[in-house]
Amino acid sequence: MSEIVSATKKKKICLSCIQPTGVITLGNYLGAVKNWAEMQDDYNCIFAVADLHAITVRQEPAALRKNTREMVAILLACGIDPERSLLFIQSHVPAHSQLAWVLNCYTQFGELSRMTQFKDKSARYADNINAGLFTYPALMAADILLYQADVVPVGADQKQHLEITRDIANRMNGLYPNLFTVPEPFIPKKAARVMSLQNPDKKMSKSDPNPKGCIAILDTEDQIIKKFKSAVTDSEAQVVYREGKDGINNLMSIYSAFSGKDYAEIEKEFEGKGYGDFKLAVGQTVADALKPIREEYDRLMKDPAHLDEICKNGAETASRFAYRTLNKVYKKVGFLPYGGK
Ligand code: TYM
Secondary structure (H helix, E strand, C coil): CHHHHHHCCCCEEEEEEECCCCCCEHHHHHHHHHHHHHHCCCEEEEEEECHHHHCCCCCCHHHHHHHHHHHHHHHHHCCCCCCCCEEEEHHHCCHHHHHHHHHHCCCCHHHHHCCHHHHHHHHHCCCCCCHHHHHHHHHHHHHHHCCCCCEEECCHHHHHHHHHHHHHHHHHHHHCCCCCCCCEEECCCCCCCCECCCCCCCECCCCCCCHHHCCECCCCHHHHHHHHHCCCCCCCCCCCCCCCCHHHHHHHHHHHHHHCCCHHHHHHHCCCCCHHHHHHHHHHHHHHHHHHHHHHHHHHCCCHHHHHHHHHHHHHHHHHHHHHHHHHHHHHHCCCCHHHC
16 A cells, blocks of 8 residues: 555546445446546556445435445456555545535535536435535545545546536635646546436436436346347437437447447448347447456455455555645645644
């Protein structure tokens, strides 16, 4: 772990988080986690399970605990390597909440009101529009700025949160020079927004009321193929990437992300073939790619103590980074240090 701390100066810092709210979807995987695993060679990577964010929507406590540990196992199974990257649980590093409070005081009501995620979630959870849901972006900015992250790999839906993080960092740097690194989003070219298989104009999401629309990373081969076979497409029968063909475009972007083929190659491969063949090929490709993840997950879940140890070590190292920044911030904003010095 100490190599991670001392190597920080040489490589750029990459940070990202995921909420432990149930299964991870093919959208989470292609939009974010697959890229996290691939970035570990080139960056000093920091990944966290964002349990503090999760309670902006009401959670059943036992389920949240279970989902949090399962998320750690899934991330490891997806290739996050604790020897090379920091992996921890957000609530284990109190500096996240501490910096979030300071950032809240430098974030404007107006800019938070413009967040589309707040608007969507307050419509969906109309009986629980809590202050945490509103100030969520300040906590997310704290996650990122605490580690002076250079790059944040996320799906397209998080772009607006990255923009407000940059605004907050620039605003604070204007008041207190060189306080924060201003992070860049890293949004993949393919599959940055994986759409529901049943409703291709809506983002694939674990909260999709139609379970056939969402592929969970732990789905079995049979489940995956069945869901792709029943994917909603259009009334043509030509596998081409074109505006208006949302269902086919979505399947093509998923296939492209796994196979590395570009759209022209895919069109050629399926020239003269029907949608049935194409859907089956996409389903099989996804099932084959996810199988080793499911197997590794099953293996890891047999030893929860090992998972907890990884998180504990991760949080200890993360805290050292985090408190370095937090102390700097506390000093700049004018807090009298503990003990007076
Ligand atoms: P979350 O937990 O909703 O999603 C985790 C990651 O998955 C991406 N994603 C998708 N990408 C493509 N297509 C989809 N259908 C899809 N659905 C989800 C998300 O863009 C995200 O990258 N606020 C964040 C968690 C967070 C965070 C952070 C991220 C908290 N602190 C600091 C980056 C940096 C969220 O709710 O992600």
